[in-house]
Amino acid sequence: MTETAPPCPVLETRDLTIRFGGHVAVDRVSCRFERGTLTAIVGPNGAGKTTWFNLISGQLRATGGRVLLEGVDVTGLGPAARTRRGMGRAFQLTNLFPNLSVRENVRLAVQAREGGGPTIWRRWSDRTDWIEQADRILEQVALADEGRVPAAALPHGDQRKLEVAVMMALEPRVLMFDEPTAGMSVDEVPVVLDLIQRLKDQGDRTILLVEHKMDVIRSLADRIVVLHNGQLVADGEPAAVIASPIVQEAYLGVSAGSEPDHG
Structure with missing residues (x-):
């Protein structure tokens, strides 16, 4: 009896890498994103989060590795072509x-x-x-x-x-949000978060979210991916990733055993 191959993820990066001179900003990051999930991408400033986003959406051209959208290699395509294939991107700046x-x-x-x-x-x-x-x-x-x-x-x-x-x-089938609440007042934040929650509740989208606010991540994310120095260092359910001492101490900027920053 032959085994059925698992379905390909909606979005995948394989060993995705970019170098700027001697600096490796994103270092062989491999990650899969399934339909109907919201993944929060976190890490300290300079960790490579937005650069990774730019590689996925085509704003930057990779030095190495691949980006696959529903199993199709789109690494050589620009942003407009990726958008036509179902990838949507909201920027940190409007x-x-x-x-x-x-x-x-x-x-x-x-x-x-x-x-x-x-x-x-x-x-x-x-x-x-x-x-x-x-x-x-x-x-x-x-x-x-x-x-x-x-x-x-x-x-x-x-x-x-x-x-x-x-x-x-x-x-789009893939929605990418780069700090969607950046620069917003306290009154404005819930409206945008409600929008993202409603998009998630539709169940047919794959959502990636770069965000610093841990209360936002807790309320929305099915999964957290942590980058540090351009490398993927943690990937899992929010409670487990947030509770990890190495993530709290090295990547979320708090001491082990204390509550992560909600700002």
Whole structure:
């Protein structure tokens, strides 16, 4: 009787590496991410978290190793091609069209997903279905009343919500959040966390989250991956990883036996 091969993960990095001169910023990191899971990626400043994200999403080209999306090697593809294949990325700094309206930012993402564009026969404004989709997404992120406002005029927290809306419009299978609560006020943080929780609850997405706030990680993560000096040094269920003395002392910046920093 032949054994059935295990299904390939939605996303995988194999020995992923990047060097800047003599410095190895990400050092042979191998990791698998399954459908329906949220993985938090933690580590001290300079650990290589964002660099690893940039390698996965294509902003940086790897020195060695591979990135596989649903079993297909995408290492040689740029960010736009990876996005078309189902990889979405929200940045630590907002990545929007600042002079376009809130609705236009989302509508453009809907149009890009469907491969549409204006033609000599039909203007994009005739595509009321794109506009309706954009409006539905804006309702989900509590920005429906801001549709006509230029993105640049939004407060920082609302810009982060808009960036999530743009990513939702692309309907990616893999969602990557790089410190989504960075720079937000205490009142703004729960709205974005609720958005991420609802995306997770759909059960069909693979979510990666770089985050420093341990209370955020506890509330959202199914799994924690720890990087240090560009290497993967811990990987497991949140309670076990957080309780690990080596992680607490060396990577989360607290003494063994004390409570991890919630800031």
